[in-house]
Amino acid sequence: xxxxxxxxxxxxxxxxxxxxxxxxxxxxxxxxxxxxxxxxxxxxxxxxxxxxxxxxxxxxxxxxxxxxxxxxxxxxxxxxxxxxxxxxxxxxxxxxxxxxxxxxxxxxxxxxxxxxxxxxxxxxxxxxxxxxxxxxxxxxxxxxxxxxxxxx
Numbered sequence: 001x002x003x004x005x006x007x008x009x010x011x012x013x014x015x016x017x018x019x020x021x022x023x024x025x026x027x028x029x030x031x032x033x034x035x036x037x038x039x040x041x042x043x044x045x046x047x048x049x050x051x052x053x054x055x056x057x058x059x060x061x062x063x064x065x066x067x068x069x070x071x072x073x074x075x076x077x078x079x080x081x082x083x084x085x086x087x088x089x090x091x092x093x094x095x096x097x098x099x100x101x102x103x104x105x106x107x108x109x110x111x112x113x114x115x116x117x118x119x120x121x122x123x124x125x126x127x128x129x130x131x132x133x134x135x136x137x138x139x140x141x142x143x144x145x146x147x148x149x150x151x152x
Contacts, residue, residue, distance in 0.1 A: 010087050011103045011140075013045040014110035017063060021047070024056040024071065040096040042075060042089040043103065050077055050084050057088060061102045063109050064125060068102035070095035104140060108132045 013019050043059070051057065055074045060067060072088040072095065079085075090096035112128030 009039070010042040010044040011100065013043055013061075013103060014106050015046060016113065017061070017106050017110060019045050019059060019061055021045075021051075021057045021059045023051070024058050026056060040090040040093055041100070042072065042087055043099055044085060044087055046080060046083045047077075047086050048083055051086055053077060056091075059088070059099075061099075061106060063102065063105045066102075066105065068098050070099045070102075072099075104137075107136070107140070111136075 045059075051074050053074050053076060056071060057074060058069060058071050060069045062068075070090070071092065072090045074086055075089040076087040077084050090099060108125070108129050111132045112123050112125060115128060115131070116123045
């Protein structure tokens, strides 16, 4: 699969919003067998230092007064100037859901900040959310399709 096609399956975390991560020892990060190998989507973000593929990370995102924590496994990493771009694959459906909701809030906040800067005044969260949903929600990284029970 071409690199660009692979990257499209990952939600890109906005560069101007903080994201904190830490490595979890593998013995404390077991993936339930029923979810191993399933495509639950993923997240793309920038890191200051390289993270080895296969590492299990716990990420924390805070936006609009809410903090969400979720885990995933590093699927790929690429140099990006003086930083690195990391592709994290979700390994738990609850983490994947929380991450998607948190990332939508992050994208709305990034959009609100851009609009506020351009307008020269503060745009409210509700107004920004309505505008972002109208313009971008349908194209926001669709969920991977579940395989039918029993596999292929």
